[in-house]
Amino acid sequence: MRLMSVLSLMVVSIIVLTSQFPTAFAGVECSESDPDCDNWFTNDNCPTIYNPGQEDSNGDGIGDACDGAYFVQKVLAEVKDLIESGSFDIESGEAKSLLSKLQNAVTQLQHDNVKGAIAQLDNFIMQVEKYINSGQISSADGQALIDVVQGIIDMLRSL
Ligand SMILES: [Ca+2]
Numbered sequence: 001m002r003l004m005s006v007l008s009l010m011v012v013s014i015i016v017l018t019s020q021f022p023t024a025f026a027g028v029e030c031s032e033s034d035p036d037c038d039n040w041f042t043n044d045n046c047p048t049i050y051n052p053g054q055e056d057s058n059g060d061g062i063g064d065a066c067d068g069a070y071f072v073q074k075v076l077a078e079v080k081d082l083i084e085s086g087s088f089d090i091e092s093g094e095a096k097s098l099l100s101k102l103q104n105a106v107t108q109l110q111h112d113n114v115k116g117a118i119a120q121l122d123n124f125i126m127q128v129e130k131y132i133n134s135g136q137i138s139s140a141d142g143q144a145l146i147d148v149v150q151g152i153i154d155m156l157r158s159l
């Protein structure tokens with residue numbers, strides 16, 4: 001249950017992050033030096049996203065509000081834990097394929113390929129759905145994973 005609560009917390013934090021866009025994306029430019037209207041004119045850790053608090057949980061200089069790689073890495077760690085604890089009824093090859101989609105998404109994000117990352121995350125969701133349907137992953141675990149990954153996709157689309 002610890003894992004489930006971690007995932008739920010992530011869903012909440014991603015929803016909070018993605019709901020932070022007020023008028024910044026209505027095509028209104030507050031000023032050339034502060035296009036996202038969050039009053040950070042220089043050193044904004046998400047230059048195009050409204051994040052006045054500048055939260056940066058992993059301290060890599062990229063704000064949480066635009067740090068897709070950070071969230072995917074967290075999901076990756078949780079999925080690894082779930083697999084290692086035997087929560088999923090999947091073969092090692094299936095586990096490898098599931099994890100590689102998340103790992104590939106991180107790699108794509110590190111190379112600024114957001115589209116490629118979203119494609120990997122979409123494939124991850126499809127694979128989880130398949131395992132839910134076959135009963136290899138419980139619908140509670142599976143749905144929690146899908147919700148959090150969908151939240152990350154929504155965040156990436158808003159970048
Ligand atoms: Ca910002």
Ligand SMILES: [Ca+2]
Pocket residue numbers: 056057058059060061062063064067070
């Ligand atoms: Ca960060």
